[in-house]
Amino acid sequence: STLFVLNGPNLNLLGTREPAVYGHHTLADVEALCAAACAKAGFALRFHQSNHEGALLDWLHEAGRLHQQGELAGVVLNAGAYTHTSIALHDAIKGTGVPLIELHISNVFAREAFRHHSTISSVARAVVCGFGVQGYVLAIEGLARL
Numbered sequence: 001s002t003l004f005v006l007n008g009p010n011l012n013l014l015g016t017r018e019p020a021v022y023g024h025h026t027l028a029d030v031e032a033l034c035a036a037a038c039a040k041a042g043f044a045l046r047f048h049q050s051n052h053e054g055a056l057l058d059w060l061h062e063a064g065r066l067h068q069q070g071e072l073a074g075v076v077l078n079a080g081a082y083t084h085t086s087i088a089l090h091d092a093i094k095g096t097g098v099p100l101i102e103l104h105i106s107n108v109f110a111r112e113a114f115r116h117h118s119t120i121s122s123v124a125r126a127v128v129c130g131f132g133v134q135g136y137v138l139a140i141e142g143l144a145r146l
């Protein structure tokens with residue numbers, strides 16, 4: 001079955017963006033980590049990044065259609081700052097019923113107060129946060145065990 005890894009705004013800047021917070025790995029490195037973890041778990045990987053909220057919604061809807069056909073392992077979503085603002089992402093996750101892991105590279109709870117609230121957590125199966133880019137691997141392994 002298929003597993004989506006979706007990345008939101010500014011995650012294309014990984015590697016150069018605040019390396020003290022997010023590390024030195026690039027998004028291409030993250031994709032390679034995810035590809036290896038999916039190969040091991042027997043999942044076909046769909047890996048995407050967009051700075052546009054609507055693109056993330058479209059991929060969630062596509063994941064929802066695969067879910068209805070019994071062809072979706074789940075979604076790993078790092079929604080970036082939309083995590084803290086987007087009711088539309090909340091509604092899409094709820095409306096499609098996709099099994100979704102909310103992911104953050106950094107420990108958002110050790111950072112600014114505006115990162116402590118997520119619109120997504122209440123509709124996510126689980127949350128992975130603070131493990132750096134290895135969190136993507138943990139989230140994929142977690143979906144394999146659900």
Ligand code: DQA
Pocket residue numbers: 009010011078079080081082083103104105106107108115
């Ligand atoms: C992030 C945390 C968010 O607060 C931030 O806006 C991001 C990345 C993370 O992966 O740690 O863009 O989701």
